[in-house]
Amino acid sequence: MAGIMTAAACCLFFVSVSMGIKMWKLKRDISSFTDRLLRCLNDMTCGRELERLNEEGDTLWDKVYEKLQKLERIWKRESAENLEEKKKIKSLISDISHQTKTPIANIKLYEEVLLDEGLGTAEAGEFLQKVRIQTEKLDFLLQSMVKMSRLETGVIEVCCMKLPLCGTLLRAVAAIVPKAEKKQIRLSVDCDEDIVVNHDTKWTEEAVFNLLDNAVKYTGRGGSVGILVSVQEIFTKISIRDSGKGIALERQAEIFTRFYREPEVYDQEGIGVGLYLARKIIALQDGYIQVCSEIRKGSDFQIYLPNG
Structure with a gap:
């Protein structure tokens, strides 16, 4: 009886070893x-060439x-x-x-x-x-x-570099000054000169100008348009606020589409691509734009550009 038990134990031992070896080989093959x-x-x-294998199987x-x-x-x-x-x-x-x-x-x-x-x-x-x-x-x-x-x-294609943001904003503001002066609209920029953001200066200037142009266009005579910049944990926020007519909540999702014009402003100049281009430019820099607005209380277009 003892011999039978010893033989069974030996058999079980060898089966366990065999299974262990198979499991080890299986793990090795899966890892490889x-x-x-x-x-x-x-x-x-x-974009590299695939590693060529000599063996075929x-x-x-x-x-x-x-x-x-x-x-x-x-x-x-x-x-x-x-x-x-x-x-x-x-x-x-x-x-x-x-x-x-x-x-x-x-x-x-x-x-x-x-x-x-x-x-x-x-x-x-x-x-x-x-x-x-x-x-x-x-x-x-x-x-x-x-x-x-x-x-x-x-x-x-946008070419982003770590550069001061203030210069980009000031060039956009300088381009909109003539239109703002015709309507006696006050312009202001609050941006720390030390703020550096990874961005394409040319195209970011284009996007900011388009938002400023939109703000001046729909702000009444004697109103105000201001830029406020703040650095957050992940993004740098560029807020463009105006004292204009505001945008109804149900239309805020449509204003960034191509050729969109609000029904009551068809007498104003424009073709409805400025906001679309601005959003496209910022998206290509891994950023985004959102808007907060109420009728007769102005609008706040917020550009978010990644800090890294």
């Missing part, structure tokens, strides 16, 4: 498979690796096609921009010549002034469309 897979995926996401890894190779070829082919398509779009947009600049510049030149010489009647001069205004609107529309197309297709 995982490491290889992660290495290949990392190479693909970084019919293991699970061989089958997965074959699929990864096919995926890599498809990925590279589509990337090359997208790059070629982007080049064509860039060329087309540049061509449209170039082709429209010349005739518009010529029209403006002819208008100036005719205005300087005079047309003999006040009515003719009035019509010519209207033509000039419409030409300016057409020029603004085409330039906005070109900017929008370039941003949407990725032809233009």
